[in-house]
Amino acid sequence: MRTSLKENYFEQVWKGISTTLIGMRVTFGHLFKPAVTLQYPHERWTMPERARVRIGMTYSECTGCGACARACPVDAISIETLKAQQDEDLGTTKDGTKKRLHVLKFDVDNAKCIYCGLCIPPCPTGAIHFVPDYEAMQLTRRNLIYHFTILSATEIESIRQRDREAKARAAAAKPKAPETTLMNPSPPQPSES
């Protein structure tokens, strides 16, 4: 406080007292205002429906085209597919696109993901999208890889097995000659990306 004794000494003293009282009135008013704190683990915000937080996908909508994996700038998405057999009908997505591929693996690595959203526009069926789930903490990095396939390990194995049998049948049915021209001796495995 600059107190020059020559002039307005009492004014300055009064100013010191009155401004203190003004400040005290403000803080006293806030004493009875409800707190803005959210007791987080006990109460949660309801996130906006379309909040862009984490990548999620609807497995039943996926055609296994791999457009998202190609668009991903950090290769966070890895997809593995197998062609469906002639006698198999995998159904259609909601917009009527026929599903032709078994999606054996659809993994999104959230440790790699930069949440840019570039995978979303290329998707022809809208299967991949943002979800408003923000509690993504995991204790190991391995758990940050989200497995979106709903097929179990035995189902995947049986699909592979049927594919191999079909390949073998096709190979047996074919004439022997082109076999020698193949550069790659291993059986062709149609897989995505």
Add this chain to the structure above:
Amino acid sequence: MLATLLTIAYLVGVIAFVFSFALFAVWFERKVSAWMQDRLGPMETGGFQGWLQTIADAVKLLLKEDIIPAIADRPFFRLAPYMVFIGTLGAFVVIPFGAQFVGADLNVGLYYVIAISSLVVIGILMAGWASNNKWSLYGAMRSAAQIVSYEVPIGLSLLVPAIIAGTLSMQSLAVAQQGGFWNWNFLRVPPFGLMAFIVYFWASVAEVNRIPFDIPEGESELVAGYATEYSGMRYAMFFLSEYANMFVVSAIAVTLFLGGWNAPLSFLDFVPGPIWFLLKCMALVFIQMWLRWTLPRLRVDQLMGVCWKVFLPVSFVNLLVVSFWMLWVR
């Protein structure tokens, strides 16, 4: 023999009270600060409003490693927190909690309180010097300068009720204010009793090194001032003594200006004196917290300016007017 035992039991009770009050006050301050900032403060520990928080903190501080810097002055470094705490605790001996509740009714009680409170300065200086650290030393020097300066208006303001009551004994000072709140010293010789009370209260806030007068431990400049090098239980002693000191200065203000353990109106006499006393003290402690969470920290020159240019002249005028009033008017 019985009287001695009773006194000892009383003082043990007072020490227990001081510790529990300090723990409560730390919790209460955190709640008050949170409410004033539209927050909640501690909510988890112990269920209701986090009431166990400071006890948990004290246990944590007890279990911490006790670090003494290699170049510190070990004996003084160890002694300093206890000096501070003794200075605070010693004042409780003469504070009258009620008509029968006083450790020792010294006939120089007021003088004793002012004298023993000055031990706190010695403890703080000791801590700052023994820490062998520039921040600690700066904090301690500032604290000493501040407390020594503010003792002057405090002493002069405390003389006003002493003149009105004609005694220095704390118990007699409380008894002299019996019979309704208009007999309390802050309403005597208006407005000079009130002015003395305000000057004492403000200067006492400076005496206990609290915001807005907390330059000795201004954390933005001095880390933690004289407590920089302290850790664990020794730090907790400083912390507890700060809050106990808040109670002491409030208790002195209540005893001398706000009627001590007397009820404000005679029909309220059925409520025991200690309850009135504690209620009034808690109100003043709350005002100290309120000030802390309202005002910013003063600069050193502002601090000294307020003391020597405002508080000191005002308390001199008070003292003179009240002296002449008691001499001639009554």
